[in-house]
Amino acid sequence: MSKIIPVIGVGAALACSLLWTGCSDIGGMKPAPKARQEQKPAGPFSLNAAVGQATPAFSLKDANGQLVRPVDYKGKVVLLDFWATWCGPCKIEIPWFMEFERQFKDQGFAVVGVSMDEDGWNVIKPYVQNMKMNYRILLGNDDVSTAYGGLDSLPTTLLIDRDGKIASVHVGVSMGKEEFKNAIVQLLNAPRERASVASGNGLALLASPGVR
Amino acid sequence: MAWPCLQAQGSGNAVLSLAPSARLTIHRGDTAEFTLKAELQPGFHVNSNMPGDDYLIPIKLTWNKDPLEAEQVTYPKPQMEKLSFSTNPISVYTGAFEIGTRFKAPPTAMPGMAFMNGKLRYQACNNKECLPPRTVDVRVTLDVQ
Numbered sequence: 001m002s003k004i005i006p007v008i009g010v011g012a013a014l015a016c017s018l019l020w021t022g023c024s025d026i027g028g029m030k031p032a033p034k035a036r037q038e039q040k041p042a043g044p045f046s047l048n049a050a051v052g053q054a055t056p057a058f059s060l061k062d063a064n065g066q067l068v069r070p071v072d073y074k075g076k077v078v079l080l081d082f083w084a085t086w087c088g089p090c091k092i093e094i095p096w097f098m099e100f101e102r103q104f105k106d107q108g109f110a111v112v113g114v115s116m117d118e119d120g121w122n123v124i125k126p127y128v129q130n131m132k133m134n135y136r137i138l139l140g141n142d143d144v145s146t147a148y149g150g151l152d153s154l155p156t157t158l159l160i161d162r163d164g165k166i167a168s169v170h171v172g173v174s175m176g177k178e179e180f181k182n183a184i185v186q187l188l189n190a191p192r193e194r195a196s197v198a199s200g201n202g203l204a205l206l207a208s209p210g211v212r
Numbered sequence: 213m214a215w216p217c218l219q220a221q222g223s224g225n226a227v228l229s230l231a232p233s234a235r236l237t238i239h240r241g242d243t244a245e246f247t248l249k250a251e252l253q254p255g256f257h258v259n260s261n262m263p264g265d266d267y268l269i270p271i272k273l274t275w276n277k278d279p280l281e282a283e284q285v286t287y288p289k290p291q292m293e294k295l296s297f298s299t300n301p302i303s304v305y306t307g308a309f310e311i312g313t314r315f316k317a318p319p320t321a322m323p324g325m326a327f328m329n330g331k332l333r334y335q336a337c338n339n340k341e342c343l344p345p346r347t348v349d350v351r352v353t354l355d356v357q
Contacts, residue, residue: 085267086335087342088297116344127267153341172341 047149047156050166055080055158056147060114060138063125068112068138070164077104077187078160079111079180082140082151085127086117089173090155094131096177100184101135107188108162111135114144116154161187227253227336227343230350236328237355241319243283246352248273248311248332257304258334260290264303268335269345273311275330279321279356282330286312296339321356328352 045056055070055078062068070078081097083090094113101111115124115137128137145151157170159180167187170180231249238244252258259268275282288309292301315328328351335345 084342086269086345088268088295088302088337089340089342091297118345123267151344153343155341174340 045147045149047169047171050149050158050169053166055160055164055166058144058147060140060144062136062138063121063128068136070160073110073112073160074164075108075162077109077162077184078158079109079184080158080160081111081113082116082148082154082156083113084116084154085123087154091131092173093155093157093180094133096180098132098134099177100181103181104184104188109184109188113137114140116140116145116151159183159187161190162192227256228258228334228346230332230348233350233352235353235355236315237357238280238315238317239357240317240321240323243314243316246313246315246328248313248350249308250305250311250332251308252306252336254307255338256336257293257295257306257338258336260303260305261287262290262303264300265298268302269333271305271311271332271334273313273330273332273350275313275315275328279326280315280317280328280354282313283316284314286314317356323356326354326356328354 045053057070059067059069070080079097079100081090081093083094097111097113100109113133113135117123117139120139124137124139127133148156153171155170155173159167159170161167168183229251231251233246233248236244236246258271261270261272263270271287273285273287275285288305288311290303290305293304293306294301311332313330330350330352331347332350333345333347336343
């Protein structure tokens with residue numbers, strides 16, 4: 001059942017980037033607004049048709065109680081991993097993601113893990129400590145599950161480009177470490193079309209200060 | 213997500229199915245054995261009732277307290293499987309398996325037809341992915357004599 005939804009073409013990505021930016025930015029080359037809202041898709045979100053869409057909005061707490069939203073990571077390439085402590089296959093990928101976090105965090109990359117454990121931090125915190133997980137973990141809920149199309153299987157991993165668009169979706173352990181790494185490098189090296197074409201202000205797309 | 217007596221797991225993508233149970237006849241003050249028959253799709257496993265890892269969700273069959281008393285729930289002998297994600301073998305069920313329950317009818321039980329309701333909680337995975345934990349309703353038709 002594992003599937004890989006490949007990255008769509010540059011044209012479609014550009015179209016999505018323009019949608020993200022808004023038409024007024026295109027014509028007038030206005031500076032990017034200080035606070036942007038995540039774009040909500042018109043219909044129900046489906047992982048099967050997620051590539052090229054804006055990352056669905058959520059607001060989830062991390063282990064310190066800080067609220068985290070996808071927009072906080074704008075300007076970064078993000079690996080968003082839905083997982084759970086009871087999910088054996090998730091355990092295969094966690095060391096890979098830890099390595100990616102170490103290797104690429106200074107290049108504008110972040111791993112964000114969303115735990116779908118019903119028992120909450122009581123089970124997550126010891127697990128995170130035991131695995132020495134070095135990336136940010138959020139506590140998921142039914143709302144985020146619905147927003148991401150139900151999350152019928154774990155792990156479900158999304159690679160998100162610097163413009164907040166979903167570049168690929170991986171349900172189950174559907175590809176190896178090197179393939180993940182190559183996909184991340186490709187996104188890190190991808191031209192930042194919104195920065196150069198739409199807003200003309202690359203700095204506006206960088207992540208907010210303080211975001212991991 | 214609960215299926216009406218007895219199919220389970222996944223949204224339109226069931227990996228565990230439960231066989232409809234035959235009517236259970238039991239005499240007041242006596243005991244009777246009930247067997248819940250389950251079958252997993254090939255490639256999937258569920259954790260046994262004692263998976264040997266605190267993070268894994270064990271399969272668990274529970275029953276309401278009346279009209280019968282569930283004296284004992286008996287799980288089958290698990291298989292110890294070495295899976296790609298585990299350093300040690302884990303205790304699982306695959307394929308077809310049965311969970312037994314010994315019911316006792318109180319001497320004061322009302323004779324006639326009744327139902328015994330319970331819940332089966334489990335969590336299924338294969339080598340590459342896991343499905344969310346599920347709790348499904350289990351219902352046994354009783355003939356109390």
